[in-house]
Each structure stands twice: as C-alpha cells, then as structure tokens.
Amino acid sequence: MSFSQEIINWYHPNKRDLPWRHTTDPYIIWLSEIILQQTRVEQGLPYFYRFVEQYPNIATFAAAEEGEILRLWQGLGYYSRARNMHKAAKMVMDNHDGIFPTTYDSLIKLNGIGGYTAAAIASFSANEAKPVLDGNVFRVLSRYFGIEEAINTPKGKKLFYELALEMLDKEQPAIYNQSIMEFGALQCKPQNPDCQICPLRTSCYAKQTNKVNSLPVKIKGRISKDRYFYYFVIMDEKSGSIAIRKRGPKDIWENMYEFPLIEQAAPLSISELKNTKEFNELFGRGAELHIISTPKKHILSHQNIYATFLEVSKISKDSNKKGEWDYVLLKDLDTLAKPKLIFAFLRDYNLQ
DNA sequence: AATCCGGGGCG
DNA sequence: CGCCCAGGATT
Numbered sequence: 001m002s003f004s005q006e007i008i009n010w011y012h013p014n015k016r017d018l019p020w021r022h023t024t025d026p027y028i029i030w031l032s033e034i035i036l037q038q039t040r041v042e043q044g045l046p047y048f049y050r051f052v053e054q055y056p057n058i059a060t061f062a063a064a065e066e067g068e069i070l071r072l073w074q075g076l077g078y079y080s081r082a083r084n085m086h087k088a089a090k091m092v093m094d095n096h097d098g099i100f101p102t103t104y105d106s107l108i109k110l111n112g113i114g115g116y117t118a119a120a121i122a123s124f125s126a127n128e129a130k131p132v133l134d135g136n137v138f139r140v141l142s143r144y145f146g147i148e149e150a151i152n153t154p155k156g157k158k159l160f161y162e163l164a165l166e167m168l169d170k171e172q173p174a175i176y177n178q179s180i181m182e183f184g185a186l187q188c189k190p191q192n193p194d195c196q197i198c199p200l201r202t203s204c205y206a207k208q209t210n211k212v213n214s215l216p217v218k219i220k221g222r223i224s225k226d227r228y229f230y231y232f233v234i235m236d237e238k239s240g241s242i243a244i245r246k247r248g249p250k251d252i253w254e255n256m257y258e259f260p261l262i263e264q265a266a267p268l269s270i271s272e273l274k275n276t277k278e279f280n281e282l283f284g285r286g287a288e289l290h291i292i293s294t295p296k297k298h299i300l301s302h303q304n305i306y307a308t309f310l311e312v313s314k315i316s317k318d319s320n321k322k323g324e325w326d327y328v329l330l331k332d333l334d335t336l337a338k339p340k341l342i343f344a345f346l347r348d349y350n351l352q
Numbered sequence: 353a354a355t356c357c358g359g360g361g362c363g
Numbered sequence: 364c365g366c367c368c369a370g371g372a373t374t
Contacts, residue, residue: 036369043360043368077358080372114371134369154353181369190367191363221354222365252357300358340359 003144003200004169004176010199011179014186016041019048021178026100026125027058030088033117034081041185047076058100062089070256070337079256079337084112102126123173131164132177133157136184141167142216143188146205151216222302228267229307231259231345232282233292234315234325241327242351244336252300257336259309260325267295267306282324284316292349298341307341309349 001009015021018041020032031051035044050072055061061069066086073082088110092100101107102125107118115133122128131137138151141163149156169176187198195207206212234243245260247253262278270289273279279287292309299305328336334352346352 033369038358038368038370040360040368075359077360078370080357081370084371112371116370120369132369135367136369177369185369218366254357298359302356 003203004167006200007140007179007183008169008172008175010183010187011175015178015182016186019045019052024125026102026121027061028052029121029124030085030100030113030117031055033120034085034112035076037081037117038078039076044076047073058089058092059098061085062093066255067337071335074337074343075340077340079253081112083255087111088113102128104128104130120177123177127172127174129168129170129173131161131168131173132181133161133164134181134184136181136188137164138216139190140180140184140188143206143212144200144204146209146211146215148215148217150219152218152221156217224299225303226265227303227305228264228295229305230262230264230268230273231307231309231342232261232312233259233309233351234312236327239327240330242330242333243325244328244333245325252303253339255337257338258342270310273310281322283312283319287315287319288313293345296341296345305341307345309345 018032020029023029032044032048035047035051054072055064064086066083069082069086070079073079076082091110092098096106101110102122104118104122107113107121108115113121119128119130119132122130123132138160141147141160142151145163147159147163149159151157151160167180187193193212195201195204195212198204198207201207206215232243236242243260244257247256247258260282262273262276262282268276270291274287274289290311290313292311295306295308297304297306330351333346338346343352
C-alpha cells in the first residue's frame, strides 16, 4: 500500500474529534488555523470557542475594534496574528464582498496567511489540491523517507515541498492533509514516539536505521537577549485609577497595555534606578519607590525579561510631561489587552 | 538567509 | 533548561 493510503487508513480510527473538522466554512477554518499557528491544540481550543462565539462570521469580526480582538487573544501569544486577522477580515469585506475566499491564490494575499495556512484553508474548505507543510509534515516526511536536509532552510523547504506535493492524494486532499498532520501530532511525535505500534514501521527509514531521534534535522538557533523591565505601579486613590501605557511598534507586545516602565540592559539596584535620567524625567526627584515584587523572569522566544514591579508615590506635579501614561479606572483595566506578565501580576496582587 | 514574534508543556 | 508546537512578516 502507498504511503499516502497508509496515512489515511491510520487517520480514520485514530483522529481526534475537533470542532473545526465539522465544517467547511472557510471563515471558521481560518479562525482555527491562525489560532493553531505555533500553538498546541489543547492551548488553542478554548480561544477557538471564544472567537466563534464572539465573532460568528467575517462581518462581525471585521466590524470589531483591534483592541477588542487583542483582548480576546490575550494570553495566547504571537499577537501579530490577531492584528493581522483584523486586517485580513477588513480586506475580505472590502475586496471579496464579504465572502471569505477559498482558493490558495486569493488566501495567500491576506494578512497573516502564508503558504501553510493558505493550503490548509483551500484544501479543507474546497478540496483544492495544495499540500500542507507544517511541523508535523516535516517530521513525518523526514523520518519516513530519511531526508537529512534541514527543514528550516530555503533549500530544505523547497525539497520538502516537492516531496509533500508528490505524496498529496489529489483525489482527497482535505482528508490527506488532515491525516498526515494528525499522524505527526499523535503517532510520529517529536519525542519518544511509540514506533512499535506504528503501521508504517517496516517501511520507515528512520525506524529501520535507528534515526528516529535525530530526524528531522533543524539548524539550531535562538540566542536569547536579557532585558530588565522596571514597571511602575502608580495609583490615584481618589479616582480609583492606575497609570497605563500602550506599547508601540517594532518591539514585543505591539498595541498592548502595560505600566509605565524603565528598561535597562543590565540589572539596577533601587538607588541606581532612582538616579537614572529616565527616572527623573518621569517622576522628578522627590518621588518615592517601594518594591512590590522581586524580579520575575518571563521567557519569550528570543528574550528573557526580568521584570520588577515598584510602587511609586509622591511624584512631582510636573511629571508625565511627555504623556508617557494615562490613568485608567481600575474597573476598566480588564477591557484592555495586556501581556501575560502584566495580567498575571494584576491577578496575583489582587488589583483585578 | 536570518531574525523576530508568546506562551505553554514536556522530559 | 532545551525543544517543540496546524507559521508568518520583516530585514
């Protein structure tokens, strides 16, 4: 039996019952595919339900404010996905008459949709014969066929794409694409796959040559930078407000909310912090500082953030000249999209 | 071609 | 701690 047929035969009795597998609505499939980018099914599932309920169709999604979408996305990470979805939704309303496209060539032009997602939506919603190429597919193909070319180089991606296209069952691309991804997720897992029960074990190159743990090949990487954030909690007791700022572009957490901060490349003591030019510009010389929490390590894909939260009082009257922050009522804080680091702090210190 | 962009789970 | 996850955009 062919590789493709074996994969499909494995799928039917072993597949998970996932909500986006009960529809061919490209909008619903789009929601699920963007949520699942670099995200495990179990982590994305609750977000998928919330988005479908809040925005049941493309029109309601496009009509929402970006901040509202970001707030619903809060905690899931890679927030450019949410911002790009909003742009894509508006593009569908403006350029496609509100009808979500189902062809690969139309989909690939939408913000946040690349080769993988375009192939996924086109095949799942309209059975277009385009192969998906995600982490699961790279792994299954490299192991089964013994491809030692790195999966994260242009040369490797081209090689794997050609193989993926060759293996694609053109008669049933939707089922085949689902099958090979599910096979990678459940059977041909990254770590410690149980090859003894794999239906492909006798013809699998990696299994037969004992290379399961060394495939796929991936060029290393990921040097993490250390950043030290000193967050200032400024309460206005009379109005029940707290100081908040919105992050700008070209850095992490674009358009999300946090406290006023001073960032350093190296750790500082509290007295050193008070003597910085930045501190004086923000608060003036008479301001008082009290540590709320010791440095908390927050790990992102390319950086380690060490965040210290400090309470500031007795700030001078002419502080905040540059409008670094706004005051927001504590009761309204929940409506703003905040990174995990911030909303976890608010929760832990009962400010929310 | 390389780097950036989150957060979580697992061994 | 390092690796990986239904990747894509930017430089």
